[in-house]
Amino acid sequence: MKLGMYWRYATRSLARGGQRTVFAIFCVAVGVLVIVALQLVGNMVAGSITGNIRAFNGGDIAVHTEYHDLNRLQLAYFDALKAQGRITAYSPSGGDCATADTPAGPNQRVCIDTVDPATFPLGGGLHWLTPANGSLPALLAGESAVATQALAQQLHVGVGDQLTFSTDGGRKGTLTITGIVANSGFLEARPDLLVADATYTALPNLTGAPEGYTWVWVNVPGHDPAAAASVANAIGKQFPLTTAITVQQEAQEAHDEIAAVENFLSVVGLLALLIGGVGIVNTMQVLLRRRLLEIAMLKTQGFRRRDLLVMFGLEAALLGLGGGVLGAAGGIGMSFVVKALLDRAFFLTELAVIDPPIVIAGVGIGIATTLIFGLMPILQTSAVRPLAVLRESQESRGWRAALSTALLLALLGFLFFLLATAILGNALLAAGVVAGAGLLLILATFLFAGLAWLISVLPVLDRLRWWYALLIAVGLALSAALIRLSPGFGVLVLALVLAGLLVVLLPRPAKSGVRLALRNIGRARLRSATTLVALFAGVFAIGVGVALGQGLTESFTKLVVSLPRASAYVIAPAADAPIVARQLAGAPGLTGQQVNIAAPDRIVSVNGVPLAKLLPPGESSGDITSQLGVTVSGVEGYDLANGQIPKVTMEQGTHDSGLGRNLTQTDATTANALFPPNYSQAPLNLKLGGTLTVAALNGPATVRLRVAGFYSAPVVSSLEPVIADVHVVHALSDAPLYIYALNLDPTQEDRVLGAVKQAAPDVVTVGISSLLNEIDSLLANVAQLIESVAALALLAGLIMIANTVALAMLERRREIGVLKALGYTSRGVLATVLLENAALAAASAFLAMLLVTAITFGLGSLVFKHFASGGVTPAQVLALVVGTAALASLVAGAVAWGSTRVRPMTVLRYE
Numbered sequence: 001m002k003l004g005m006y007w008r009y010a011t012r013s014l015a016r017g018g019q020r021t022v023f024a025i026f027c028v029a030v031g032v033l034v035i036v037a038l039q040l041v042g043n044m045v046a047g048s049i050t051g052n053i054r055a056f057n058g059g060d061i062a063v064h065t066e067y068h069d070l071n072r073l074q075l076a077y078f079d080a081l082k083a084q085g086r087i088t089a090y091s092p093s094g095g096d097c098a099t100a101d102t103p104a105g106p107n108q109r110v111c112i113d114t115v116d117p118a119t120f121p122l123g124g125g126l127h128w129l130t131p132a133n134g135s136l137p138a139l140l141a142g143e144s145a146v147a148t149q150a151l152a153q154q155l156h157v158g159v160g161d162q163l164t165f166s167t168d169g170g171r172k173g174t175l176t177i178t179g180i181v182a183n184s185g186f187l188e189a190r191p192d193l194l195v196a197d198a199t200y201t202a203l204p205n206l207t208g209a210p211e212g213y214t215w216v217w218v219n220v221p222g223h224d225p226a227a228a229a230s231v232a233n234a235i236g237k238q239f240p241l242t243t244a245i246t247v248q249q250e251a252q253e254a255h256d257e258i259a260a261v262e263n264f265l266s267v268v269g270l271l272a273l274l275i276g277g278v279g280i281v282n283t284m285q286v287l288l289r290r291r292l293l294e295i296a297m298l299k300t301q302g303f304r305r306r307d308l309l310v311m312f313g314l315e316a317a318l319l320g321l322g323g324g325v326l327g328a329a330g331g332i333g334m335s336f337v338v339k340a341l342l343d344r345a346f347f348l349t350e351l352a353v354i355d356p357p358i359v360i361a362g363v364g365i366g367i368a369t370t371l372i373f374g375l376m377p378i379l380q381t382s383a384v385r386p387l388a389v390l391r392e393s394q395e396s397r398g399w400r401a402a403l404s405t406a407l408l409l410a411l412l413g414f415l416f417f418l419l420a421t422a423i424l425g426n427a428l429l430a431a432g433v434v435a436g437a438g439l440l441l442i443l444a445t446f447l448f449a450g451l452a453w454l455i456s457v458l459p460v461l462d463r464l465r466w467w468y469a470l471l472i473a474v475g476l477a478l479s480a481a482l483i484r485l486s487p488g489f490g491v492l493v494l495a496l497v498l499a500g501l502l503v504v505l506l507p508r509p510a511k512s513g514v515r516l517a518l519r520n521i522g523r524a525r526l527r528s529a530t531t532l533v534a535l536f537a538g539v540f541a542i543g544v545g546v547a548l549g550q551g552l553t554e555s556f557t558k559l560v561v562s563l564p565r566a567s568a569y570v571i572a573p574a575a576d577a578p579i580v581a582r583q584l585a586g587a588p589g590l591t592g593q594q595v596n597i598a599a600p601d602r603i604v605s606v607n608g609v610p611l612a613k614l615l616p617p618g619e620s621s622g623d624i625t626s627q628l629g630v631t632v633s634g635v636e637g638y639d640l641a642n643g644q645i646p647k648v649t650m651e652q653g654t655h656d657s658g659l660g661r662n663l664t665q666t667d668a669t670t671a672n673a674l675f676p677p678n679y680s681q682a683p684l685n686l687k688l689g690g691t692l693t694v695a696a697l698n699g700p701a702t703v704r705l706r707v708a709g710f711y712s713a714p715v716v717s718s719l720e721p722v723i724a725d726v727h728v729v730h731a732l733s734d735a736p737l738y739i740y741a742l743n744l745d746p747t748q749e750d751r752v753l754g755a756v757k758q759a760a761p762d763v764v765t766v767g768i769s770s771l772l773n774e775i776d777s778l779l780a781n782v783a784q785l786i787e788s789v790a791a792l793a794l795l796a797g798l799i800m801i802a803n804t805v806a807l808a809m810l811e812r813r814r815e816i817g818v819l820k821a822l823g824y825t826s827r828g829v830l831a832t833v834l835l836e837n838a839a840l841a842a843a844s845a846f847l848a849m850l851l852v853t854a855i856t857f858g859l860g861s862l863v864f865k866h867f868a869s870g871g872v873t874p875a876q877v878l879a880l881v882v883g884t885a886a887l888a889s890l891v892a893g894a895v896a897w898g899s900t901r902v903r904p905m906t907v908l909r910y911e
Contacts (some may be wrong), residue, residue, distance in 0.1 A: 002307075004549075010315040013291075020283060021319070023895075026799045027279035028323025028366045029330060035269025035423070036331025036362035040268075041338045043355050046258045055124030057250040058186040059217035060228045063235055065242045065678075069212025073683060077238055078216060085095060086231055087218050091119035094213040095192075095200065099103070099765065100165035101156040107750050107767065110155070110165060111190075114211065115140075115198040118348060122217045127182040130159050134179045140196040145175040150183050150191035163193070168766045170207035170571060186217075206571060206764055207634060207737060208600030208697050223247075239622065239681050240654050266424050267433050273365070275537065277373035277416070278530045279799065284374045288381035296386035308382040316374035324366020328359045358873075365419070372415040376408045401435050413438055416778050441533065448529035448536070455843060456522020460515045464504050472501050483874070491874035492850055495881065513828065517836040524808065530806045535844035538798075539884050543852035546876055568744040568753060569766040574735040576760040581863075583759050587752045589745030591898055594644075596741070598636040598721055599733035601694040604702055608691065614683045635694070636739065637726035641668035646723050648711035653680035655687045660709020662721065671723040673705040680710055694722075696732045703731050706835070798891050801837055805892045809833075809899035821904040829900040834889045841888030845881040853877070 054060070070092075078090040095112040102108045115121075117136035128134040129149060139146055147157060150733040157163070159177055165171045175195065183190060201211055218235075225248050232244035245253075288295070295308065302871045304786045330356055346356045413434060420430035461468060475497035483490025503514055521528050572580045584590060603611050638644045642662055654677070663674060686692060686707050695702045705724060729736050744752060744767070753765040809816075816829055 006307075006311050006314055006677075009311050009693075010318055013315055014318060015095065017773075019143070023799070023802055024280060024283040024319050024370075025326060026324040026802070027276045027283060028320055028370050029276075029327035030799055031269070031273035031369060032324050032327025032362045032366040033330040033334055034272035034357060034625045035266065036328050036704055037338055038269050039266065039333035039358050039362075040331065040335035040353075040355060042258070042357060043358060044150065044335075044339055044353055052124050053251045053254065054223075054247050055121070055184070056186060056254070057123055057217075057245060057247050059214065060223055060247055061218040061232050061235070062245045062250070063216040063218065063232075063239075063242050064245070065214055065239070069214050070216065070239065070242070070678070071210055071212060074239065074678075074681070075213065075216070077235075077682065078218070081218075081231065082233075085221070086227070087220055088233075090216055090218045091116050091120060091122050092213040093120065093198070093215040093217075094197070094211045095195070096167040096171070098165040098167040098171075099767065100155075100163045102163055103157055103161060106754070108155060110151070110163065112145075112165075112167065112200070113190075113192045113194050114200045115194050120194075120217075121186055122219050123186060125283075126187075127184045128179065129182055130180045134181075136194070136196075139178040139195070140199070143175055143199060144178040144196075145911075146179040146194040147177050148183050148187050148190055148192050148194075149179055151193060152177075152180050154191050166764045168569075168764075170203075170764050171205050172764070175199075175205040206573065206762070207272040207598070209807050241677055241681060263424060263426070263429060268432055270420055270423060271437055271537075271808035273369050273419075274441065275534050276799075277369055278441075278534075280370055280373040281377060282530065283802070284316065284377040284529060285381075288377055292381070292384060295381065295384060300387045301736045305382050309378060312374075312378040312382065313371065316370045316378065320367035320370030321363065323370065324363035327366055328362040331362055332359065345812050362624070365423070368419050372412060372419065375415070376405075376412055379408060380405075388694045444533045444536070444576035445526065448532035449525040451532065451843060452521050452525040452528040452840075455839060456520075456525075458518055460511050460518070461504050462511070468504065472497060475500070487874045487877075491877050492838055492846060492881075493854070495878065496846070503553060513832050514835060517832045517839060520808075520832070520836050521840060527804055527808075531679060531801055531840055531845040535798075535801070535841055535884060535888070536848045539845045539848035540851060543849050543880055544855070547852050547856040568742040569751055569755055570740040570742065570753070570763055571766075572738045572740070572760060572763040574738065576763055577738040579760045580599070580740060580756055580763060583756045584740065584742070584752075587744075587748075587755075589748030589752065590742060592743040594741040596636050596638060596644075596739045597726060597729045597736040598634045598739055599729045599736045600634040600697040601682075601732055602622075602697055604693040604695050606686065606690070606692055608693075632761035634721050634737070635673070635703075635728050635732060636721035636722050637724060637736075638663065640665055640725050646674065648674065648723070651677050651712050653677065653687055653710045655680060655685060658688075660688050660707070662711075663708060663725075664735045667708070668725050669676050669704060669727055670725060671705050671728065672708040673722050673728070673789045674709050674711045675707060677710045677712065692722075694732070699733075701732055703728050714728070798887060801841070801888050802891050802895045805833065805837060805895045811897065813902065816900060816902065817904040826901045830893065830896060833896045833900065834893055837892035838885040838889045842881055842885040845884035849877050849880055 017024075063759070075092055078087065078092075081087045082090065093113050093115050095114045098110045098112055100108050100110045104109070117140045120136060126136070132144075136146065145163070147155075152158060156162075157177055159179060160178045162174055163177070164174045175193070181187065181194075197211070218231065220231055227247065228246045229248070232246050235242065235244045298308065335354075416438075417430055417434045420434050421427045424430045424433070459468075475493065479490050479494035479497055481490075482493055503511070506514065508901075570580055570584075582592065605611060606614060638646055643665060645665075646663055648662060650662060652659050660674075663672060675686060675692070684692070688707055688709065690707045691704050692707070693702055693704045696875075705722065705728070709724065742752075746767075749767040753767050756763060757765055819829055820826070894910070
């Protein structure tokens with residue numbers, strides 16, 4: 001019978017609570033929404049990666065070279081492994097970056113991946129979108145290509161569309177899209193074009209540069225982990241510049257990365273729960289304190305404290321259940337929004353999966369959170385003495401009361417720690433999060449309580465005084481100086497100064513409303529502080545997202561332009577060189593250029609040993625030359641005699657104990673040369689002081705080059721040439737290629753390179769503007785993802801505003817009645833409420849943006865030298881501050897509308 005009475009009391013109390021009950025549910029729902037949404041997204045990401053780890057790795061072993069591709073000569077090692085029975089199959093993939101004319105526009109950057117249709121992918125099948133039952137051997141016959149879904153969306157291409165392109169290495173052609181595959185497995189996050197290796201190799205090649213391979217996937221007998229580890233170790237020793245990852249290693253790395261991501265998302269959700277928990281404490285305190293007389297009457301009728309604890313606990317559990325269900329439902333919807341943003345930002349195709357345990361756990365988290373944070377007001381209220389309530393006397397609050405409050409706070413922290421441990425699955429991490437977040441919340445609450453007091457005592461002068469005018473003038477001068485240094489700081493200070501001036505110029509009735517609004521903020525400082533903290537967190541998160549997105553984009557652009565290399569290249573046959581020179585003369589945006597000549601060639605011998613003797617058994621130099629196309633990228637000549645020195649970074653060769661040296665003027669007319677580091681690997685195994693004999697690609701002329709060093713350089717072109725004096729190039733070719741390295745304004749790039757291409761169709765042009773646009777788009781998508789997640793924190797802040805206003809209206813009903821009896825209109829009272837909450841929101845947004853501009857300005861000064869001033873523009877600062885204040889006013893107005901329209905007689909009679 002008691003249980004029925006408990007249930008009826010709890011449900012009726014919640015029904016009587018009305019608006020206050022709704023906002024208590026919303027406080028719970030926001031935290032549950034965030035944690036359910038982020039955990040569902042993390043689960044989707046984890047499922048897409050771990051669902052088929054072999055497919056994600058590409059095979060039992062994934063061999064990858066970051067900068068210096070493997071060549072066809074080096075692939076013979078994998079044939080030897082296959083002949084020994086150590087591997088069952090291998091599938092290489094190379095390709096290049098290209099500039100293509102697409103339906104999305106001209107000069108679009110495209111990544112081309114070459115594959116062997118008969119073996120790719122070794123790790124598992126492809127997920128075909130168009131046609132539904134496609135196959136690579138059928139669709140990659142002839143001059144055709146298969147696009148990933150990410151590339152098809154990026155370039156607006158479909159089956160049947162054609163792409164005319166020229167690669168950075170000198171190949172040209174036209175490919176027809178014959179199929180589209182989903183971005184899954186190894187192709188996750190890759191907006192690429194798949195082309196058959198034979199088709200790519202057969203394309204006309206201006207430079208004669210051979211195809212390089214950045215990936216080689218390998219399978220071992222029986223997919224045995226031990227065999228895979230042994231083969232991966234052997235491959236690493238054979239090719240030290242590569243990385244060989246087994247399925248087991250990939251699985252461990254994926255597990256670690258997923259655990260880190262899931263922990264991060266769970267921590268964000270816990271912080272949202274913590275903010276919502278503060279709102280629950282406030283709401284429960286007001287809900288129960290409003291019923292002190294009722295509680296006293298219940299006690300006088302024989303209800304014990306444990307009865308009250310059960311009734312109030314059941315009431316809190318029902319609030320948590322409502323908030324948990326609402327938050328879980330909202331979290332499911334929000335997970336799809338975050339997933340869509342994540343897919344767009346990183347070119348992913350995650351499988352949308354709703355995990356029932358996560359949703360059910362979200363409801364349980366809502367109930368647990370409400371009980372934990374409602375415990376303190378429940379225990380405190382249930383302990384009141386009926387006599388003190390009936391006499392309307394204040395109970396003494398000595399050291400015992402303070403100790404009791406401290407113990408309750410410690411209990412609250414311990415229970416939240418247990419909840420955090422259950423969510424994170426890591427007690428140590430949970431302890432750090434709870435301790436850090438709790439300490440930060442306490443410090444922030446006291447800090448913002450001080451800010452609330454400071455706002456409440458701001459002077460509202462009846463007329464402009466000389467000292468106030470002097471203060472305004474100093475503020476204007478300071479803001480003008482700051483705007484030059486950092487627009488973000490400057491505009492914040494200017495807005496504050498103008499607000500101070502505007503208050504003085506207001507008419508007297510308006511000043512009274514401002515004064516009343518400011519004083520109201522100081523009357524409930526702790527409650528105002530919690531609202532400030534919640535809004536501060538939301539605005540700060542959004543501001544950081546905006547600043548990082550914009551700052552990193554600008555930083556990247558400036559960094560690219562400032563690098564000591566050309567921003568665009570033109571590679572032209574000797575016959576077209578005069579045409580290119582005429583087109584570049586006086587070209588807009590061209591601030592400098594360097595012209596080098598290059599000659600394609602082929603390897604003859606290494607250290608005097610014929611190439612055929614360095615090959616694995618069963619291979620011949622003839623086979624290599626005719627079938628594998630072994631040609632070095634070519635020799636690029638520098639006019640060393642006239643001081644044209646290569647701008648490169650020296651690297652250590654595989655078989656050397658130290659670095660080589662760069663070429664100087666003393667190397668003019670010699671055969672000393674610089675080589676890419678992969679020449680130091682098998683089968684060439686070059687070392688400092690060694691020699692490489694090369695011959696003209698289509699002639700008898702030969703040159704013996706001597707190794708002076710190995711190098712790397714940040715070049716756009718994928719030629720990766722051997723660098724020597726110009727006389728070497730002339731010795732190998734009577735009609736060398738001309739390479740124009742251009743310092744070209746990216747905004748003029750399409751115009752200039754397009755004119756060159758139109759005048760000389762056979763040249764190859766390489767630019768960075770489309771690459772920059774692609775990176776800008778990527779960074780914008782990432783920033784949008786960050787801002788969308790951060791908006792959840794702002795939503796929590798706005799709900800805190802609504803909760804605070806609702807509680808304030810409840811507590812100040814008599815005050816509102818008195819004001820209206822004294823002549824204030826409903827509109828005037830509502831304006832005071834709006835101004836009060838707009839001031840709170842503007843203050844929190846002001847401090848948040850001040851911190852954002854300080855952090856980004858500091859990063860720009862100390863870390864990212866090309867970071868924008870302050871990271872945010874004045875317009876963005878004003879938009880966030882004013883927008884937050886406007887949103888807070890709208891929410892406050894919606895909540896306070898009914899309370900400000902009550903009749904004074906009704907309130908004064910019954911309150």
